[in-house]
Amino acid sequence: MPVLGALSVALEVPSLAEGITFYTDAGLQAADDGKVARLRCPGQDRDSIILIGGAARKRLHHISLRAEKLDEIAGLAAGAGGKVVDAPEGFEDNGLWIEDPHGMLIHLMEQAADPELEATVPFEVNGPGRVTRKRRSAMLPGASYPGARPLRLGHVLVFSPDVPASVAFMTGALGMGLADHAQDIIAFCCARKDSDHHVVAFAKSPGTGFHHASFQVGDPDEVGRGGRALLAKAGKGDWGFGRHTIGSNFFHYIQDPWGSWFEYYSDMDHIDDYALWTPTNYAMDDSLANWGPDVPGDFVHNYEVGEEFV
Numbered sequence: 001m002p003v004l005g006a007l008s009v010a011l012e013v014p015s016l017a018e019g020i021t022f023y024t025d026a027g028l029q030a031a032d033d034g035k036v037a038r039l040r041c042p043g044q045d046r047d048s049i050i051l052i053g054g055a056a057r058k059r060l061h062h063i064s065l066r067a068e069k070l071d072e073i074a075g076l077a078a079g080a081g082g083k084v085v086d087a088p089e090g091f092e093d094n095g096l097w098i099e100d101p102h103g104m105l106i107h108l109m110e111q112a113a114d115p116e117l118e119a120t121v122p123f124e125v126n127g128p129g130r131v132t133r134k135r136r137s138a139m140l141p142g143a144s145y146p147g148a149r150p151l152r153l154g155h156v157l158v159f160s161p162d163v164p165a166s167v168a169f170m171t172g173a174l175g176m177g178l179a180d181h182a183q184d185i186i187a188f189c190c191a192r193k194d195s196d197h198h199v200v201a202f203a204k205s206p207g208t209g210f211h212h213a214s215f216q217v218g219d220p221d222e223v224g225r226g227g228r229a230l231l232a233k234a235g236k237g238d239w240g241f242g243r244h245t246i247g248s249n250f251f252h253y254i255q256d257p258w259g260s261w262f263e264y265y266s267d268m269d270h271i272d273d274y275a276l277w278t279p280t281n282y283a284m285d286d287s288l289a290n291w292g293p294d295v296p297g298d299f300v301h302n303y304e305v306g307e308e309f310v
């Protein structure tokens, strides 16, 4: 089971300052040297978002995944349509750098798992025949809550010109599993052991590109509250509060300065053993959400291909 989880996504961006403002407003912590900004979840000792400044327009640089048995992956990459490459300029020659069949750069690194997240108070719902919360309110006045606190990067969704080919590479060379998909339009890959429902997902587009990075927060309320607060600061588009069918997570997506998205999520399906999971091919009606607001017209638009986001 070579791929074990998501580590980070690196983007080339036109404005480092705009990117730092957006991601720190989302609750990440920033460090930058004027050329590269590194953003991490509070309490984590590693980066989740890397922004490389000075680009003409936003572009996916690479994704990083935690993995094991890198020699095995290196041996399988070419046969699965990809190739092993040198570390790109400005990045360490550590781990394994490979390109998938569409030239998307993937950095695989062997490193220890993140420490287990602290358990939170259960999210209680008073339901028919099951009243567990009595003589107290579930909600405090809105101003009582601190800003959203991203706990960890859960998954990354990228664009692909051929979703089944991308999935075949992730399963054939990187040892991931296909969790679920909707036709050949969108597909979700997981690690084979103790994985969120998806770690890397693909959406069909004329080219490669970055769609969104998704960060886990404490509970569904924090998804909705955090989404509203970030939307007010970012001032672009949003989609949410809603709940996905595929993966089951509550979501709120906020548009970043370049037309791609930041997702807060809570309550994702968990696949502890991929051998015991059966992938479903969903109809397009369920490909995006089970319920939620109308989907913005450019939600699945790849601004790295064709016209630029303004």
Ligand SMILES: [Fe+2]
Binding pocket: 155, 157, 212, 214, 263
């Ligand atoms: Fe997502």
